[in-house]
Amino acid sequence: MIERFCDWLANTRVSQIFSSADWFVPAVQTVHILAMSIVVTLLAMLNFRILRTKITDPEPATLAANYVPVIWISLIVLLVTGALLTVTEPARELLNKVFRVKMVLVIALIGSTAILRARLQRDPHYWINSARRRIMGKALAVTILVLCIAIVAAGRLIAYA
Amino acid sequence: MTGIEIAEALERTPVAVAIAKSIWLFPLIETLHVLALILVVGSVAILDVRLLGLGNMHRPLNELMRSVLPWTWSSFVVAAICGTLLFSSKASTYYVNVPFRIKFLCLGLAAVNMIAFHSWSRDLPNLGPMPMRARIAGAVSLLLWLAVVGTGRWIGFTT
Numbered sequence: 001m002i003e004r005f006c007d008w009l010a011n012t013r014v015s016q017i018f019s020s021a022d023w024f025v026p027a028v029q030t031v032h033i034l035a036m037s038i039v040v041t042l043l044a045m046l047n048f049r050i051l052r053t054k055i056t057d058p059e060p061a062t063l064a065a066n067y068v069p070v071i072w073i074s075l076i077v078l079l080v081t082g083a084l085l086t087v088t089e090p091a092r093e094l095l096n097k098v099f100r101v102k103m104v105l106v107i108a109l110i111g112s113t114a115i116l117r118a119r120l121q122r123d124p125h126y127w128i129n130s131a132r133r134r135i136m137g138k139a140l141a142v143t144i145l146v147l148c149i150a151i152v153a154a155g156r157l158i159a160y161a
Numbered sequence: 162m163t164g165i166e167i168a169e170a171l172e173r174t175p176v177a178v179a180i181a182k183s184i185w186l187f188p189l190i191e192t193l194h195v196l197a198l199i200l201v202v203g204s205v206a207i208l209d210v211r212l213l214g215l216g217n218m219h220r221p222l223n224e225l226m227r228s229v230l231p232w233t234w235s236s237f238v239v240a241a242i243c244g245t246l247l248f249s250s251k252a253s254t255y256y257v258n259v260p261f262r263i264k265f266l267c268l269g270l271a272a273v274n275m276i277a278f279h280s281w282s283r284d285l286p287n288l289g290p291m292p293m294r295a296r297i298a299g300a301v302s303l304l305l306w307l308a309v310v311g312t313g314r315w316i317g318f319t320t
Contacts, residue, residue: 022318025318026311026314026315026317026318027311029314030307030310030311030314033195033199033202033310033314034202034307034310036199037198037199037200037202037203037206037310038203038206040196040199040200040203041199041200041202041203041204041206041207041232042203042207044200044203044232045207045228045229045232057228058220066217066219070216149196152192152195152196152199153192153196155195156188156191156192156195157188157192159317160188
């Protein structure tokens with residue numbers, strides 16, 4: 001089923017135009033990596049602040065208010081460039097197990113970040129209001145950081161799988 | 162000793178041979194290299210965007226630099242170590258590769274731009290828009306790091 005879809009997609013006019021241009025994949029991958037740089041760096045700075053390793057930085061709620069909208073825009077860029085790469089080389093992506101793992105991790109990252117941000121929007125001190133929430137906040141921050149590392153690793157390992 | 166002879170000698174070192182022979186060492190080091198480079202580019206971009214007046218305008222420049230630069234430098238050290246290890250495994254191939262050479266040229270220019278910026282950055286205002294020379298430094302830095310990522314990706318398609 002998925003193999004037939006890949007064959008159909010690879011034979012579309014759009015896919016053939018993209019794949020016939022030698023510069024297309026490296027150029028789109030470059031934009032993909034740049035968008036990934038923004039997402040991972042901003043999430044790293046925000047979540048290390050929640051882990052209180054950089055207490056001189058602004059409050060997590062302030063950082064989240066500034067960073068999360070930029071993260072969402074960058075995620076849209078990642079989605080568009082990722083879709084372009086998939087259309088160009090459908091079998092390389094859709095039949096690849098590492099790619100599927102990456103997509104699950106991306107969904108988990110979006111969900112975790114949305115939860116983190118929503119709680120901070122409602123109450124800027126949400127993640128420090130009680131000992132239980134401090135632990136939950138730190139657990140969520142560690143989860144987001146691990147997801148970022150795993151997504152970057154999966155993205156690179158697609159080429160080797 | 163010529164450049165290519167040094168590259169070939171580097172390729173014969175035990176570490177380089179181990180990376181070249183291993184199935185998982187090259188992908189592992191490459192993943193670390195990409196992760197570190199992502200943090201370098203992302204942290205540099207945060208500062209450059211502030212210099213250009215396109216974002217982070219509410220944050221004083223010195224406070225933003227104190228927050229961002231430790232990320233830049235620590236990630237750069239990791240990226241450089243991993244990059245050297247990756248280079249050693251196929252040194253003679255990379256040595257003659259044009260995108261690799263352009264990447265290094267861009268890295269050198271980015272370093273010169275950064276050193277120049279830090280030599281006069283103390284005179285900059287902490288709040289509000291930056292003077293033209295700071296904006297130029299930010300724009301040049303962004304373009305050079307974009308080129309580093311682009312040529313880095315291009316290497317993978319030409320080796």
